[in-house]
Amino acid sequence: MKYVWLLLLVAVVGLAAYFKDVTLAQWAKLTGAPPAAETAKGPPPRPAVPVVVTPVRTKTMPVEFRSLGTVQTESTVSVKVRVESVVEKVLVADGSFVKAGDVLVELDKRQIDAQIEQALASIKRDEAQIEQAKRNDERSTELAQRGVTSRVTADDARTAASVAMANKAADEALLKNLQLQRTFHTITAPISGRVGVIAVRPGTFLRNADANSIIATINQIDPIYVAIAVPQEMFAQIMDSMRSGSAQVELTVPGTDKPISGPVFMVDNTVDNTTGLITVRSRVPNADAVIWPGQVAQARLILREEPNAVVVPNEAVQTSQAGPYVYVVEANKARLRRVKVSRVVAGETVVASGLKAGEVVITDGHLRVTEGATLAATPDKRMTERVSEGETIE
Template sequence: MSLSKSLRFSWCLLLSFLLLGCGEHGRDHRPPQGPLHVDVLTLAPTTLRLTRELPGRVAAFKQAEVRPQVTGILQSRLYKEGSQVKAGDVLYQIDPSSYQSTVKSAQAQLAKAKASEASSKKTADRYAQLLKKKLTSQQNYDDADAAYQEAKAEVAIRQADLDYANLELSYTQIKAPISGQVGLSQVSEGSLLTAQQASYLTTIIQTSNVYIDMQQSSLALSKIKQTFAGLDKKPKDIPISIILEDGTTYDQTAYLEFSSTKVSNSTGTVTLRAIVSNPQNRLLDGMYVRAHIALPEARDYLVVPQSVVVRSQSGQPFIFTVDQNNKTVKKSVVLGDEVDNGWIVEEGLVAGEKVVISNLSNVKSDIEVVIDSGSDDAQATPAPQSAPKSAPAVEE
C-alpha cells in the first residue's frame, strides 16, 4: 500500500516538471512584439503677440496728510468727509483769538517804530542843513544820521514781526494743500492741536489719475529690454491693460511711465510704474490688480501641447520626436511662455519636426514606431493672441 502511494507521488512530480518545461519553452518561442503605435504632431510656426502679466498695486497720483502748523483749540470742521475739495479750501478752523491779539500788538509796534523813524529823519535832515552852513559839528550830524538809520531798521523788524503774526493767524485756517478726495477726520471740535504734530488730521487723495506699481525680477526685465531694443517706442508709448480683482478688464488703458534703476535687496525685483486715467474713481489706493504688458510686435513661435512635455527626475524638460526612419529621438528643450494649454519652445526643436503626442508612457529613445495619425500645429494647438504668464516691462 505504501509502495503504490510512493509511485503515484513520483509520477505527479515528474508530470509537474514536464509541464513547467513546456511553459518555459512556450515563452521562449513567443513571436517578437511589433513596433509601438503613436500619433504625432508636425510642428509649424504660430504667429503670436505675447504679453507679460505682472501683479500690481494702485497708488494715488498725489496724497497729502493734513497737519496743523500752529497750536490752538479746534473750533470747527468745515468740510464733508469723503467729498472733493480744491487746493486752498478751508478744512478746519482753529480758535484765532490769541493770534489776532499778536497781530494787533505787532501793528502797534510797527506804528511806534514808524513814528520814531519819522522823527529821526527830521532830526537828521535838520543837522544836514546846519552842517552845510557850518553851524554844527560833523559828529552831531553823524549821531543824528545813525539814529535815523537805526529807526529805519527798527521799522523793518516790526514789519517782519507783523508779517509773521499775520502768517500764524492765517494758519488758524487749515487749508487743503492739494485738490482731491478728503478722507475721514481724525479729530473733533474742542481738540487741542499742536504745531507740526505727528498725527495727521485727515488725508487728501488725488485719484483722477492713478499709478500702477508693479514688481518684476531684474533678470526678466533685462530680457524684456532686449526685446524692445532697437525699437522707436518710448516707455509712454507702451500700452498696458489692467485686470481688476473680479477678472474684468478696466476700460482705460495705462501707459508705462518708468522703471526703477534700483533692485530690491530683499526680493531682487525692480519697480515698474504705469499711469492710468481714473475718471469714475473705480481704482482705489492700495487695490490689487494685474497688469498685462504687450510685447512690441507679433512673432512666429513653436508651440507644443503641455501634455507632450516629459520631465526627468531633475526636472529637465524633454520631448520625443520621430525621425525619417520612424525611430524616436529624445530631445532636451528650453520652454518659454505658457500659451493656453501649450508651451512655447525656445530651443531644442525646429519647424517640421514630428512630435510624439500619444502613448508617451511606453515611448523610449531610439525605438521604432508606427505613426497612426498626424496633425499640424495649427490644428493641435489653437493660436491665441496673447500669453499672460510671465512678467515685464521696459525702459526707454
C-alpha cells in the same frame, strides 16, 4: 505471453496520446487560449492607442515676464498743522476726493487776527516817530550849521530818525510773518487725490510739535504706479524695450478679468542683492479708481512682440530627466522629439527649437504612448473651435 504484454503497452501509449490531445483542446476551448501552433507564431499586434492631437502653429507672441505687481501711489502727502490753534471747521469727509487747493480744515483765527492788528498799530506808531525824528533831524542840522547847538546833538537826531525807520521795517516784516501765519489757519489740499481718515474734529487743539499734528493723508491715485520685480538678467532687454517704446506693464484688476496697462517709465537704480531682482515701474491711468494703493495683483511685463513664433499647447510638452519633449505623429506612429522651450504664455508654449509649423503633436493620452506606438488620433476640440472662429494655422 511476450507478445500479449507488447500489445498491451502499445494500447496504453495510444490511449495516453489520445486523451492528451483531447484535454489540451478542451482546455484551449474553455480558456480561450490559442492553440500551441498559433502561440508559436508570436503575440498578436497591440491595439492602437487613443490620443488627442493638434498641429504646431506659428503666431505672433509677446516676449513677457509674469509676476505679482504692487500698486503704488504716485504721490502721498501727509497734511500737517503748522501753527497752534483750535479746529473750527472740518470741510471734507473721510475718504472723499479732493482737488489741489480745496479747503480741508479751518482753524480759529481770532488770536492771529489780533496780532495782525497789533502789528498794524505798531507800524502807524513807527510812522509817527519817523516824522518826528525827521523834523528833529532837520532842526538840529540847521542849528548846528548856525553854531547854536553842538554837532553831536545833530548827529543824535539823525540817528534817532534812522532808528525810527528801522523799527518800522521790523514791524512791517513782523506783519508779513503774521499774515503768512494766518494763511496756515486755512489748511488746503496740496495735491489732488483721495483723502484718508480725517484725524481731527471741531474743537481739537493742535500744535505743530505734537504727534497728532497730521490732519490727513492724501494719496494721488490717477495716474498711479504699478511696480513689478523682475530678474536682473532681464535688465538689458528692458532697457532696449524702453528705448524703442515697446515696454509696458499690464495689470489684471483684482476681482475682475479687466486688464489695464501703461508704459514703463523707470527702472530702479539698484538691484536687490538679496533677491537678485530689480524693480520696474509703470504709470497707468486710473480715472475710474479701479485699483487702489497697496493692492497686489497678477501683472506682466511686455517687452516686445515676436512674429512667427512656434507654439503648441502646454499639454503637448512633457518633461523627463533629459529635459522637455513632445510626441510627434508621423505616419500614424508616435515619435519622441526633444524640444527647447523658450517661454510659456497664456496656456501656450513657445518652442525655440525641435518643431516646425504643420507638424502634429499629442496633447492628451501620453500615459499609454511609447516610441513607435500605433495611434488612434482625434483632433483637439480647442483647435477645431479656433479654426471655426476664423483663426488660421500657418
